Amino acid sequence: MLRGMYGAAAGMLAQQQRQEMLTNNLANVQTPGYKADQATIRAFPSMMLAAMNTSSGPMNQNKVIGELATGVYVQEHVPNFKQGDLNQTGNTTDLALLQGVLPEGENGVQGGLFFTVTGDDGALRYTRNGQFTVDGEGVLTTSSGHRVLGTDGQALEVGNTSFSVNENGVILSNEGDIIGQLGIVYVENPLDLTREGNGLLTYSGEEAEDFPQAIGMDDITYQIQQGFVEKSNVDPTQTMAEMMSAYRAFEANQRVLQAYDQSLQKAVNEIGRLG
Incomplete structure (x- = not known):
């Protein structure tokens, strides 16, 4: 009994x-x-x-x-890393990462694309939240103050909010000069990432891993949509039914x-x- x-x-x-x-x-x-x-x-x-x-x-x-x-x-x-819907905000600092064709890893899990930022300890962090802003030093940051990195691993100094971003993530000034390019990394197995708070993800593997930049990879397609943010992929109706x-x-x-x-x-x- x-x-x-x-x-x-x-x-x-x-x-x-x-x-x-x-x-x-x-x-x-x-x-x-x-x-x-x-x-x-x-x-x-x-x-x-x-x-x-x-x-x-x-x-x-x-x-x-x-x-x-x-x-x-x-x-x-x-976590379910399915692409969320896009919400138009009109803010130049808001950037949505729209995933296209992505290969599957050896375990059958589809890979994922992420923005790269710096954590509080200066180490790399990853996020899908593209609701960015510009700090007092003219650096592109997340809403919680973490610096957004470019493909060179350096913080992106955009100066002010008057900049444009093309579909590949290249940041241009008002004069058309190239400021830098967003660092978009491809993670073969997104389940290796764990939540850390403030929308940040960290790699949970035993050994540090240098994820490759998505730009230039022939089997990966993506778009950056300026003035949009990716919404949460939570389905409220389904969630309430499961509750x-x-x-x-x-x-x-x-x-x-x-x-x-x-x-x-x-x-x-x-x-x-x-x-």
Whole structure:
């Protein structure tokens, strides 16, 4: 009986974590470039039950009854790097990265393109949020102040907001002079990136990896749309439906747990009377 209680409790915990993830997705439905998380729920290893000393044969004293599930758990949260819709803002500092043809990696996962910026520690970070601005030094930065890098790995000094960006990411001044080119990197397996806050992603591999620049790669196409930002790819309707599903699954496991609790309470009370 206690095994059933543990299984129901594990199901409640898994649905609670799933609900928290979906709530976070819904809270970021208006965050530019945000990628929705998806929960991977797995079952604990099953137990094989057998009745002891029930077979008549000398070589087989156990009769197999079957498998017993031992509950589920949330293994991980996996971001969905699907392209989000574009929202026109008209701001010259807003840049949307529109992915075109991208190859698939060896694991079957489609690669992804990302802007490169500097983190608080000066190391490389990656983002899909192209809602940029220009700081007091004339450097193109994210809304949280992280400097946007060019293909040469240096911060892009645009001077002011009067600049233009072509489809390839080349930044031009009002006079038509080339200021620099946006550093757009190709990540073969985007699942190697983890969230860090403020829309930034960091590489989570054991060894540092220098991701290649997308410009010049024959099997990759992309466009930079100035005056647009990429919207979150969270589907509010689907997310709310999944939240309701998680809530109902939580309630179902809760009722099972309550039933086990009532059965134990009854057993304890009756045993107490017999004593």
